[in-house]
Amino acid sequence: MEAAETKKKKYKPKKRQFRLTTGDCVFNIINYTVFFIFTIICIFPFWYLFINTISDNQLVRVGAIKFIPQGIHFKNYMALKNVGDLGKSLIVSLSRTVIGTALMVMASALTGYLVTQKEMWKRSFWYRFIVITMYFNAGLIPWFLTMSMLGLTNNFMAYIIPSIVQPYNIILVKTYIESIPNELEESAKIDGAGYFTIFRKIIWPLCKPILATIAIFGAVGHWNSFTDSLMLMPNAPHLQTIQHKLYIYLQQSSNLAAIMKSSSGGAISSGMQAELLNAKTIKYTISTVTIIPIVMVYPFMQKYFEKGIMLGAVKG
Template sequence: MTSTTAPKTVLAPRRRSRQREKGDVPFSILNALVFALLAFVCGYPFYYLIINSISANDVSALGDIRWLPQGIHLDNYRQVFELQGLPTAAAVSIGRTVIGTAATVLASAYLGFMFTQAKLWKRALWYRLVIITMYFNAGLIPVFIIMKTLGLTNSFWVYILPLVVQPFNIILVKTYVEAMPEELQEAAEMDGASIFQVFFRIALPNMTPILATIAIFSAVTQWNSFQDTLIYITDQSLYTLQFLLYMYINQADSLAQAAQQSGGNMGAIASAATQQTATSIRTTVAVVVVMPILFVYPLFQRYFVKGIMLGAVKG
């Protein structure tokens, strides 16, 4: 009796598991197709920029480059990298990105941690004063007057100081810290640790995922910003890479016209494949600006998803 019923109890779950596996195949195929489509939608714009930046400029200007490059050449990149002041502008952009990101991450970590401390005097008031700046600001002209009064115009620090305190980042850190076990801090305080020791030795080492998330946000913002240069800077030695390339894009039409009118002979116009056009300038500049920051994300990707999820939901 036992020998006849035992195989049934063993084989039944195996049979059901095989049926579930067969039923999962269509879902897996559909899931793979959907994600492949999303990957294509996200990746194609970058591919489109690259193939148009290395294709013959007269062909790309007509919009005929869709899938494969034509008349491949690198003259566009050579001319961009030969721009006057490019090394200095690149150094300024790298400096503001590194220093600004580090300052923003440290300030967000400290303020977010302090706003979780019940012993902080008038904690709710300070927190509300920080958060209210997300919804209200003085406007461009008053902010410019403040920057000028503080001596930050035509200063490298105008790129750093205004972006150090970011309310959204503080909210992420505060929510993340509140989800951490309170016993960690209580045990450290019982051992005689001060609030600064608790922050640097207990809280900060456990904030890696959320701080990596904030670092990505801050680095992208700092690297792509050019409007602060437009508003506050007139010293060319403080121009950022993005602002320099922004001016280059604005000159695209005039450069294209100058190329077509060089000497007024048809030979110069016929060689437009190696001359700058508005389209070639835009695509080349976009690739130059996007590619460096594009390589930053893979370094922090393993922390990004965990950080944004834990920092967004308490519990």
């Protein structure tokens, strides 16, 4: 009976107790305080932008909204449907972000793997040729002329093709692959695997952390870019990105404010204030909407940063 009772009792290991010294407590307090303040500083601009889009428009005009929203409403978001072609520009931005980022990641991964293979013909030359392009830039006008001669004006592929090959990302992937033990590739070659099989089944899964990193950078770059849309899509409004539309709207709002002030001799009537107020809140609202999609990417990519460098083990 006693033996049966002892079996029923679960073994509970003793918890190890660590005593914190006064210096450790002071360090922890300072450390948490600094990180808390830094977090607030990073989050507050987004919070300030958001609360001004859902607060009473009159309070927004006089600058009364600082930390807490007042007179909450969502009319500003409903008014976005009056901004012309905003839905089409959103689809264009999403399309270029998804397609451009996916092609860039695949090209960077494959090129980074190929330049690590000693069997590659003129491997050092091609790698140096890729790297040297980082240090030379002809300028904006030659870039525009080149894009025009290639027929990439008023063409959606102008968003995709120039961004596929990114030398810096290739360098990151190459350096990462070189940190993977050679035994993994050698064991696969012994089993009869070819280069592309090794890349697909070994290199690609192990490179997820670095690929997630360059994917985030690429997605942010695609989503926030509007210079190429501004210069290359003058006659194709249906291909203009949402950032381009926001830029146009900001310019129109600024010009409207300047015209109203000049025509009224500096005195703005209540009707003019309402028009300017609407433009201001809509600018805040559009800015908030353009931020949301790219912010949603980070939670899904963050897990790859926490897995460490190696995701597998060396075959014995």
